[in-house]
Amino acid sequence: PKQDSLMDDDPEDLFAGATEEVSLDSPERDVLLSDGPSPAITPITPPTSVIAPRIGHAHDDMFTHSSFDEIEEEEGGDSFDVHISVSDPEKVGDGMNAYMAYKVSTKTSLSVFKQRDFSVKRRFSDFLGLHSKLASKYLHIGYIVPPAPEKSIVGMTKVKVGKEDQSSNEFVEKRRSALERYLMRTVKHPILLKDPDVLQFLENSELPRAVNTQALSSAGILRMVNKAADAVNKMTIKMNESDAWFEEKQQHFENLDVQLRKLHASVESLVCHRKELSVNTAQFAKSAAMLGNSEDHTALSRALSQLAEVEEKIDQLHQDQANADFYLFSELLGDYVRLITAGGSGDLELYFYFIFFRIRGVFDHRIKTWQKWQDSQVLLLKKREAEAKLQFTNKPDKLQQAKDEIKELEGKVQQGERDFEQISKIIRKEVGRFEKERVKDFKTIIVKYLESLVQTQQQLIKYWEAFLPEAKAIS
Amino acid sequence: MFLIISLRERTRSGSASATKRDQHHVIFFLIIISRDLVTLSTSCHQPFAAMMQEGLDDGPDFLSEEDRGPRAMNVDLEMDATLQVDISDALSERDKVKFTVHTKSTLPNFKQNEFSVVRQHEEFIWLHDSFIENEDYAGYIIPPAPPRPDFDASREKLQKLGEGEGSMTKEEFTKMKQELEAEYLAIFKKTVAMHEVFLCRVAAHPVLRKDLNFHVFLEYNQDLSVRGKNKKEKLEDFFKNVVKSADGVLVAGVKDVDDFFEHEKTFLLEYHNRVKDASAKCDRMIRSHKNAADDMNRIASSLYTLGTQDSMDLCKFFLKVSELFDKTRKVEARVAADEDLKLADLLKYYLRESQAAKDLLYRRSRALVDYENANKGLDKARAKNRDVLQAETSQQLCCHKFEKISESAKQELIDFKTRRVAAFRKNLVELAELELKHAKGNLQLLQSCVGVLNSNT
Numbered sequence: 001p002k003q004d005s006l007m008d009d010d011p012e013d014l015f016a017g018a019t020e021e022v023s024l025d026s027p028e029r030d031v032l033l034s035d036g037p038s039p040a041i042t043p044i045t046p047p048t049s050v051i052a053p054r055i056g057h058a059h060d061d062m063f064t065h066s067s068f069d070e071i072e073e074e075e076g077g078d079s080f081d082v083h084i085s086v087s088d089p090e091k092v093g094d095g096m097n098a099y100m101a102y103k104v105s106t107k108t109s110l111s112v113f114k115q116r117d118f119s120v121k122r123r124f125s126d127f128l129g130l131h132s133k134l135a136s137k138y139l140h141i142g143y144i145v146p147p148a149p150e151k152s153i154v155g156m157t158k159v160k161v162g163k164e165d166q167s168s169n170e171f172v173e174k175r176r177s178a179l180e181r182y183l184m185r186t187v188k189h190p191i192l193l194k195d196p197d198v199l200q201f202l203e204n205s206e207l208p209r210a211v212n213t214q215a216l217s218s219a220g221i222l223r224m225v226n227k228a229a230d231a232v233n234k235m236t237i238k239m240n241e242s243d244a245w246f247e248e249k250q251q252h253f254e255n256l257d258v259q260l261r262k263l264h265a266s267v268e269s270l271v272c273h274r275k276e277l278s279v280n281t282a283q284f285a286k287s288a289a290m291l292g293n294s295e296d297h298t299a300l301s302r303a304l305s306q307l308a309e310v311e312e313k314i315d316q317l318h319q320d321q322a323n324a325d326f327y328l329f330s331e332l333l334g335d336y337v338r339l340i341t342a343g344g345s346g347d348l349e350l351y352f353y354f355i356f357f358r359i360r361g362v363f364d365h366r367i368k369t370w371q372k373w374q375d376s377q378v379l380l381l382k383k384r385e386a387e388a389k390l391q392f393t394n395k396p397d398k399l400q401q402a403k404d405e406i407k408e409l410e411g412k413v414q415q416g417e418r419d420f421e422q423i424s425k426i427i428r429k430e431v432g433r434f435e436k437e438r439v440k441d442f443k444t445i446i447v448k449y450l451e452s453l454v455q456t457q458q459q460l461i462k463y464w465e466a467f468l469p470e471a472k473a474i475s
Numbered sequence: 476m477f478l479i480i481s482l483r484e485r486t487r488s489g490s491a492s493a494t495k496r497d498q499h500h501v502i503f504f505l506i507i508i509s510r511d512l513v514t515l516s517t518s519c520h521q522p523f524a525a526m527m528q529e530g531l532d533d534g535p536d537f538l539s540e541e542d543r544g545p546r547a548m549n550v551d552l553e554m555d556a557t558l559q560v561d562i563s564d565a566l567s568e569r570d571k572v573k574f575t576v577h578t579k580s581t582l583p584n585f586k587q588n589e590f591s592v593v594r595q596h597e598e599f600i601w602l603h604d605s606f607i608e609n610e611d612y613a614g615y616i617i618p619p620a621p622p623r624p625d626f627d628a629s630r631e632k633l634q635k636l637g638e639g640e641g642s643m644t645k646e647e648f649t650k651m652k653q654e655l656e657a658e659y660l661a662i663f664k665k666t667v668a669m670h671e672v673f674l675c676r677v678a679a680h681p682v683l684r685k686d687l688n689f690h691v692f693l694e695y696n697q698d699l700s701v702r703g704k705n706k707k708e709k710l711e712d713f714f715k716n717v718v719k720s721a722d723g724v725l726v727a728g729v730k731d732v733d734d735f736f737e738h739e740k741t742f743l744l745e746y747h748n749r750v751k752d753a754s755a756k757c758d759r760m761i762r763s764h765k766n767a768a769d770d771m772n773r774i775a776s777s778l779y780t781l782g783t784q785d786s787m788d789l790c791k792f793f794l795k796v797s798e799l800f801d802k803t804r805k806v807e808a809r810v811a812a813d814e815d816l817k818l819a820d821l822l823k824y825y826l827r828e829s830q831a832a833k834d835l836l837y838r839r840s841r842a843l844v845d846y847e848n849a850n851k852g853l854d855k856a857r858a859k860n861r862d863v864l865q866a867e868t869s870q871q872l873c874c875h876k877f878e879k880i881s882e883s884a885k886q887e888l889i890d891f892k893t894r895r896v897a898a899f900r901k902n903l904v905e906l907a908e909l910e911l912k913h914a915k916g917n918l919q920l921l922q923s924c925v926g927v928l929n930s931n932t
Contacts, residue, residue, distance in 0.1 A: 255784055263777035270770035277763035284756040291749040296742055297896045303903060439788040443928070446796060450925050453803075457918040464910045471903035474896060 082108040082187045084202070086180040089172050091159065092123075098160045099123045100172060102179060106202050112194055114203060124151075126207055127179055133197045134186070144430050145192070146185040147338045149178035177327055181335060188437065249431055257337065264333035271330055274322035281315035299474045306470040310463050317459055324452035332445045336438065557581050560678045560693065562671040563591065567663055571595055572624045574670055578693045585694060592696045596623055599670055601699065602677075605688045613838045613876075614883035615683065616891055618676035619827030621669040629659045647776050654772065654808075661812055665820065672824070736881070739888050740836055747829040754822035761819055764811040771804030792928065799924040803917055810913045817906035825895060832891055839884050842877040849873035 088103040105119035131148035138145050155171040183202075187193045201207065285308045292304030557580060564575035577591045603620035606612050633655050640648055677683045692699070775797050782793030849870040856866035 252786075256781075259777060259781045259784060263774065263781065266770055266773040266777055270767060270774065273763055273766040273770055277760065277767055280756065280760040280763045284753065284760045287749070287753040287756040291746075291753045294742070294745045294749050296738075297892060300896050300899055303899070307903065435786060439786065442789060443792055446792075447925060447928050450796070450799070450921055450928070454918060454921045454925060457914050457921060460914040461911060461918065464907050464914065468904065468907040468911065471900065471907050474900040474903070 080188065081110055082106065082113075082193070084180065084183045084187060086176050086183065089176055096157075096160055099125075100156075100159060100175075102176060104183065104202065110193075112199065118203065120202065120205055120207075122201070122207070124149075124156075124175070124179075125209075126201065127182065129207075130186075130197060130201045131182075134192060134195065137195070137197075138191070143189070143191060143426065144339070144434050146182060146189070149175060149182055150338075174331075177331065178335075181331070185335075185437075189433075245428070260333055260337050264330065264337055267325065267330045267333060271322050271325045274318055274325055278315045278318035278322060281311050281318060285309070285311035285315060297474075303470050303474050306467055310467045313463050314460065317456055317463075321452065321456045324449060328445055328449040328452065332441065336441075339434075558678050558684055560671075560674045562667055562674070565663070565667045567626070572663070572666060574667065576674065576693060584690060590694060590696075592693065594692065594699075596621070596670070598692065598699050599673060602688055602692050603673070606677075606683065606686070609686075612683065613842070614835070614880035614887070615680065616828070616831045616835050616887045618673055618680070618683075619824075619831045621666070621673045622823075624662075624666040626659065626662060629655065629662055633659070644776070644780075646779065650772060650776065654769075657808070661815070665816070668820075669824075733881070735885060736836070736839070739832075743829055743833050743836060747826070747833060750822055750826045750829055754819065754826050757814075757819045757822055761811050761815050764807065764814065768804045768807040768811060771800050771807060775800035775804060791931070795924060795928060799920060802920050806913050806917045806920070810910065813909040813913070814906065817902045817909065821898060821902045825898070828891065828895075832888060835884055835887060839877070839880045842873070842880050846870075846873040846877040 083106070085105050086102050087105065090101045090103075092099055092101045101121045101123050103119050104122050105117075106113065107117050109116060128148050128151070131145070134145045152171070152175075155168070155175070158168040159172060186198060187202075192198055288304055288311060289308035292301050292308060295301040295304055559579040561577055562574050563577035566573045566575075572595070574594050574596075575591050576594050577589075578585070579589045581588060600620055603617065606617045636648070636651055636655060677686075677689055683689065778793050778797035778800060782790050782797055785793060849866070849872075853863075853866040853870040856863045
């Protein structure tokens with residue numbers, strides 16, 4: 001008879017349960033790890049330990065327990081030197097089959113890349129495909145995989161249909177910027193940087209088109225986790241400091257989520273009002289020009305025309321500032337809201353669910369296997385007694401079976417403990433890295449944003465200084 | 476001395492067991508402004524330092540220009556010692572504003588040299604209307620009546636704030652309250668200024684200053700018992716206006732022999748329309764500006780909350796940026812307020828004045844038409860040799876009236892241009908100076924903050 005694997009279900013089944021067809025009606029649609037239904041996923045066949053992700057290529061050895069520390073050392077040694085830009089959006093094809101192709105250029109001196117300066121053409125679904133692969137490989141073992149930019153049916157349709165207007169240009173620019181930020185975040189992650197799918201994405205001139213309709217949904221993973229937890233008896237877990245740490249972190253991120261959303265909403269409102277201000281200033285400028293035309297006092301007429309010109313320049317200033325408001329401040333917040341958020345692509349929360357169930361599951365399972373072992377020992381005892389009786393009947397198989405069972409159980413418990421420690425370690429590290437990254441991001445970008453505000457004020461001063469003598473010249 | 480007394484008043488909502496929702500917390504302000512004696516000449520102005528609220532305290536000089544603004548709109552008025560009028564005090568109560576009109580005069584017809592009375596908006600309107608209705612003043616640009624004090628929007632906001640008190644943090648509530656108070660104050664100051672300008676224009680006008688009603692207005696220290704127009708009268712007014720505008724179209728079609736007036740007519744028609752448009756667009760622009768400043772306020776609050784909650788590395792950072800946003804949005808709010816004062820109010824005022832000038836032209840055209848009709852009547856009478864004397868008198872009267880109006884109108888329109896140019900000059904210069912000042916202030920705030928943040932990381 002087959003022994004229990006680590007989880008109650010067959011590992012194959014486990015992950016089969018996690019993938020699912022996505023339909024517009026499925027409630028999980030909102031919590032898809034990647035928002036698109038299309039990309040193909042190589043279904044995961046995990047090895048006996050669920051921890052080690054399937055890499056497929058020569059990098060397998062990186063992820064055994066011993067090599068994990070190697071990566072840490074590598075991180076410290078290698079200075080981060082990758083710069084990715086997404087540019088030159090180009091419409092390919094016509095009508096509803098059209099798509100935007102973006103140039104993805106990489107400049108780097110890292111040895112993991114084949115070249116130092118190269119570029120490829122990618123489309124949006126390629127990005128989604130990359131994200132799906134990374135999510136399915138790394139999410140469940142504790143890595144914070146950056147979420148892919150969001151799909152937008154309306155936005156894309158406009159572009160496909162060929163509307164060459166302001167709003168579709170803005171949409172393409174927003175997307176381009178988001179894709180760039182996505183890739184930069186991904187390569188900043190020391191593990192993801194070396195992932196073969198990432199490398200392939202950046203380097204290969206041709207990429208197999210992501211067509212499969214299956215997607216690894218976070219709801220699916222959740223169900224899998226719940227299944228595992230349900231299958232095990234509930235029991236009390238002794239609170240050690242690592243549980244407390246996780247709980248505290250979860251609370252921290254929940255609070256952060258709320259605050260960032262609020263801030264994000266205010267910044268979005270600012271962007272909106274600044275755009276409005278720009279439009280209204282432009283209109284006022286025209287009106288002032290007309291007024292200047294009809295004014296019959298020459299000097300005043302000229303001054304009014306000058307005022308109109310100043311206001312026109314200022315309206316452009318407001319427009320530029322609104323863009324900075326958006327692309328720097330607002331998008332930064334949006335990205336982090338998506339990274340942290342409890343709903344939507346709730347990757348991080350998922351980790352914590354996973355951890356808790358995992359911890360509990362492992363403990364539960366550990367206790368259970370201990371129980372089983374106890375039972376087996378009792379069984380063994382019984383069997384020994386029976387054996388003693390059986391000795392005369394000579395059945396060595398059953399005895400051996402009991403001994404084998406016990407040995408396997410002991411092995412499994414040890415493995416579970418190791419797994420548990422490993423995943424805790426990874427998560428702690430990830431959270432630490434994430435927070436460091438976040439601090440850096442916020443500081444850098446917000447300072448950049450403030451510098452844009454400085455520039456605006458400097459321009460304003462220039463314009464009004466030019467106008468003042470004109471106003472004084474009215475006599 | 477400047478006091479803001481805030482009263483919380485619960486409107487009676489009927490049953491004693493009314494739920495909290497039914498009770499409205501309405502916050503009223505009694506704003507008592509007392510100023511020292513100020514004349515329209517810009518030299519001896521007391522800065523309104525006392526008018527500052529706590530929140531705006533960090534930039535005392537931000538406010539010092541403020542009070543010079545709208546009141547000095549017509550800088551060219553020559554104030555002489557014989558008659559000086561100003562509004563020295565104002566009180567805002569539920570529905571009305573009570574203005575203390577203060578007069579200093581050496582004219583013999585006043586009992587004293589210096590005196591004050593309390594007047595309400597309706598009494599100003601009464602005075603204005605009495606000018607309009609006076610045939611003798613047909614040849615003058617009647618100074619436009621001040622607009623009705625309108626605190627409805629502000630009051631609504633205060634009410635909403637009171638209702639929503641439970642749903643926001645203490646800081647947010649205090650901030651919003653301060654904002655609304657500032658807004659209320661700004662509207663209040665504006666209405667005071669507009670009423671004052673009206674009186675000063677009248678006092679500066681060589682003929683209107685002698686008007687009896689005006690003197691009564693200034694001196695009579697009882698209530699003038701001027702009631703607002705009732706429905707019937709308002710309807711009458713409405714029809715009068717309809718007739719007038721229809722008439723105006725007819726009259727406008729008549730080409731004037733006099734080049735000066737023909738030019739003025741064309742000019743005023745176009746100018747008035749364009750000022751109207753500019754005024755509307757200016758208001759919209761300023762409203763957007765205020766909205767942006769409000770957003771910054773919310774951003775500052777959010778950043779502050781983040782700053783108190785987030786990880787150690789980011790706490791200080793967020794708190795500093797929050798502080799910056801707080802200060803910078805105050806500057807932005809002042810920019811919007813100053814633009815409102817110097818630009819929007821200027822345009823609004825000249826919208827009203829250009830209308831008054833148009834009215835003058837209309838009256839003159841009417842007189843011209845009457846004159847021409849009288850001429851025709853005279854010719855007819857002479858032809859028929861009947862009622863000739865009557866027709867002659869009538870014709871002479873019309874001629875005299877027309878010529879009188881034309882003469883004074885010409886001077887009035889020339890003065891109007893002078894005043895307009897001077898007012899625009901003053902306000903545009905002040906606008907540019909204030910914009911520069913605020914931009915420089917803002918720049919300094921931003922640069923110092925960026926400097927601190929960069930040195931800390």
